[in-house]
Amino acid sequence: MAGHSKWANIKHKKAAQDAKRGKVFTKIIKELMVAAKTGGSDPEANPRLRQAISTAKAANMPSDTISRNVQKGAGELEGVDYEELSYEGFGPEGVAIIMDVMTDNKNRTVAEIRHLMTKFGGNLGENGSVAWMFEKLGQIIIESEAINEENLFNDALEAGAHDFNKDEIDFLITTSPPITAEIAENLENKGYNVISSKIEMVPKNIIEVSESASSSLISLMEKLEEHDDVQNIASNFQLIPAS
Numbered sequence: 001m002a003g004h005s006k007w008a009n010i011k012h013k014k015a016a017q018d019a020k021r022g023k024v025f026t027k028i029i030k031e032l033m034v035a036a037k038t039g040g041s042d043p044e045a046n047p048r049l050r051q052a053i054s055t056a057k058a059a060n061m062p063s064d065t066i067s068r069n070v071q072k073g074a075g076e077l078e079g080v081d082y083e084e085l086s087y088e089g090f091g092p093e094g095v096a097i098i099m100d101v102m103t104d105n106k107n108r109t110v111a112e113i114r115h116l117m118t119k120f121g122g123n124l125g126e127n128g129s130v131a132w133m134f135e136k137l138g139q140i141i142i143e144s145e146a147i148n149e150e151n152l153f154n155d156a157l158e159a160g161a162h163d164f165n166k167d168e169i170d171f172l173i174t175t176s177p178p179i180t181a182e183i184a185e186n187l188e189n190k191g192y193n194v195i196s197s198k199i200e201m202v203p204k205n206i207i208e209v210s211e212s213a214s215s216s217l218i219s220l221m222e223k224l225e226e227h228d229d230v231q232n233i234a235s236n237f238q239l240i241p242a243s
Helices: 006-020 023-039 047-058 063-073 106-119 149-159 177-189 215-226
Strands: 083-090 096-103 123-125 134-142 163-166 171-175 194-203 207-210 230-235 237-240
Touching: 023 047, 023 063, 023 096, 023 230, 047 063, 047 177, 047 194, 083 106, 096 106, 096 194, 096 215, 106 123, 106 215, 134 177, 149 163, 149 171, 149 177, 171 177, 177 194, 194 230, 215 230
Parallel strands: 207 237
Antiparallel strands: 083 096, 083 123, 096 230, 134 171, 134 194, 163 171
16 A cells, blocks of 8 residues: 555564553544544544544443443543644654644653654654645555455455555555444444554655664654653655665
8 A cells, every 4th residue: 555654564563562561442432532522422423432442442441441431531530631733753764753642741742852852862843744745545554364365355345445565574554544443333233353543644755764773763653652641653654675
């Protein structure tokens, strides 16, 4: 699939490790709360919340945890008030980086992110400096084990998917953001194992970075990904073997 960056594949491989550390649940809980805050607690009338619930279920979050945090976001229970922000900039090798952030202390968060960017040879830019290099798309990952590729391809297209690709391990289905959760649910009902269902910023073009020159870049991406306030992170690089 054109534009799908290497970092997206790296992230999916790290997902199980992140879940063990509670990082995945922390990020999903914030999204549930903000989605409910901005659009109400009814997922049928709130597409963003419906997507957040789909993501939570794919991560095996307990139903009572989902419900409780939706209620907190909607103001039905007491909870933290998170602010949504987006940060953009450039990492080593001129790689574009864009981050979705949710925080209860904007000044602390931007200072910490700026410090990480500088520490690893990058710099934080103005809003809009790299956003034009990305496109917001739905990304559904389907486990490939014991799956008939042709059947999945037909079922995905019939459900309304835009693109279909076999990555290194699993199947990646690309959709329009508003119908991502609907397509994921459709495929799950047909017996497919949905590993993840998310809205992501997908790069329009890729920068090739030699593995020999990627140490600082990978370290920066990992540190940003591990930051508690960073919900999603996207970049536009592809690692290539050193010559």
